[in-house]
Amino acid sequence: xxxxxxxxxxxxxxxxxxxxxxxxxxxxxxxxxxxxxxxxxxxxxxxxxxxxxxxxxxxxxxxxxxxxxxxxxxxxxxxxxxxxxxxxxxxxxxxxxxxxxxxxxxxxxxxxxxxxxxxxxxxxxxxxxxxxxxxxxxxxxxxxxxxxxxxxxxxxxxxxxxxxxxxxxxxxxxxxxxxxxxxxxxxxxxxxxxxxxxxxxxxxxxxxxxxxxxxxxxxxxxxxxxxxxxxxxxxxxxxxxxxxxxxxxxxxxxxxxxxxxxxxxxxxxxxxxxxxxxxxxxxxxxxxxxxxxxxxxxxxxxxxxxxxxxxxxxxxxxxxxxxxxxxxxxxxxxxxxxxxxxxxxxxxxxxxxxxxxxxxxxxxxxxxxxxxxxxxxxxxxxxxxxxxxxxxxxxxxxxxxxxxxxxxxxxxxxxxxx
Numbered sequence: 088x089x090x091x092x093x094x095x096x097x098x099x100x101x102x103x104x105x106x107x108x109x110x111x112x113x114x115x116x117x118x119x120x121x122x123x124x125x126x127x128x129x130x131x132x133x134x135x136x137x138x139x140x141x142x143x144x145x146x147x148x149x150x151x152x153x154x155x156x157x158x159x160x161x162x163x164x165x166x167x168x169x170x171x172x173x174x175x176x177x178x179x180x181x182x183x184x185x186x187x188x189x190x191x192x193x194x195x196x197x198x199x200x201x202x203x204x205x206x207x208x209x210x211x212x213x214x215x216x217x218x219x220x221x222x223x224x225x226x227x228x229x230x231x232x233x234x235x236x237x238x239x240x241x242x243x244x245x246x247x248x249x250x251x252x253x254x255x256x257x258x259x260x261x262x263x264x265x266x267x268x269x270x271x272x273x274x275x276x277x278x279x280x281x282x283x284x285x286x287x288x289x290x291x292x293x294x295x296x297x298x299x300x301x302x303x304x305x306x307x308x309x310x311x312x313x314x315x316x317x318x319x320x321x322x323x324x325x326x327x328x329x330x331x332x333x334x335x336x337x338x339x340x341x342x343x344x345x346x347x348x349x350x351x352x353x354x355x356x357x358x359x360x361x362x363x364x365x366x367x368x369x370x371x372x373x374x375x376x377x378x379x380x381x382x383x384x385x386x387x388x389x390x391x392x393x394x395x396x397x398x399x400x401x402x403x404x405x406x407x408x409x410x411x412x413x414x415x416x417x418x419x420x421x422x423x424x425x426x427x428x429x430x431x432x433x434x435x436x437x438x439x440x441x442x443x444x445x446x447x448x449x450x451x452x453x454x455x456x457x458x459x460x461x462x463x464x465x466x467x468x469x470x471x472x473x474x475x476x477x478x479x480x481x482x483x484x485x486x487x488x489x490x491x492x493x494x495x496x497x498x499x500x501x502x503x504x505x
Contacts, residue, residue, distance in 0.1 A: 127161025
């Protein structure tokens with residue numbers, strides 16, 4: 088669970104009183120001054136970022152102290168660091184989570200800083216740039232443009248005599264596949280109870296998550312299009328093709344997939360480094376099934392520069408390297424990202440079928456159908472509300488009517504909060 092927006096906001100308010108240079112100052116403007124960079128990363132991901140930092144040093148960059156933090160602790164550590172006046176100079180964050188930091192003045196808009204480094208944002212995909220634009224300014228620079236995909240186990244498909252997933256497969260075909268794969272201690276598919284997993288199906292079926300994507304004032308999961316998608320997921324769970332509550336309490340869907348107890352699961356590109364390390368696991372990716380129109384949800388992280396960074400020039404220099412051709416090639420080869428830089432995304436560094444997943448083109452094919460969830464300060468807290476309630480429906484069988492009424496009761500006031 089992420090810390091609530093209230094906790095983040097409180098800590099950021101406290102950070103305004105912490106010692107440090109004024110927000111507009113850049114101490115010495117030294118582009119080789121030492122900087123700290125915090126990333127939320129599991130061990131395999133952290134190794135990728137260590138390689139990136141090493142490459143930056145070898146390319147003549149300044150000293151960088153990498154601070155890898157577990158994904159679950161990342162936001163809490165960031166909030167605490169800002170409150171204590173010891174924030175990192177640069178931090179990597181998902182677009183769903185950065186708005187509270189911008190709202191409290193903790194982020195230096197990165198657009199002008201990168202212009203000074205000669206970086207042209209026209210070379211990058213528009214969708215993540217749009218997601219990281221807030222109050223009319225590019226606040227943070229995205230490193231990736233992942234989508235939600237279906238990870239599938241080739242050996243388990245072959246063992247069950249099930250054909251590989253095809254582009255454009257329907258929800259009915261997806262459910263039938265999951266049921267055929269559920270045999271001999273193996274479950275067909277794992278589905279997390281989160282809005283980032285449900286959003287593509289809601290959009291695919293013609294539904295919406297909120298009333299207004301730019302300035303949302305209420306949730307709309309109870310309305311027909313969204314409700315139809317959620318009913319379909321509940322029906323899938325009812326077939327027995329998904330892990331039970333007890334199985335999920337013992338192992339998450341990712342771990343069950345790694346240990347070949349699960350034939351499919353839904354996630355973004357973030358899983359690849361760990362899956363590549365799993366000996367004997369033969370996996371690939373496929374496009375999401377469609378309920379109506381093709382749809383997927385943006386997964387993107389970006390580098391933000393703290394407004395109180397001691398040297399914004401040094402911070403910007405590192406970010407420009409990390410999202411530039413050399414930096415993105417390195418992270419693409421390591422499997423961590425779908426590059427936000429077009430030239431790297433379409434290069435063998437990302438698309439080579441010699442490294443799993445062989446079908447990486449699936450991520451690029453989804454780009455025209457990507458949408459992002461709302462970018463608003465209260466969104467992290469709303470995600471927690473929705474996830475908690477959907478979990479009750481998916482794992483405990485609580486009726487959706489009750490669940491969606493509770494979502495409206497808890498989440499709508501958060502959207503209306505100033």
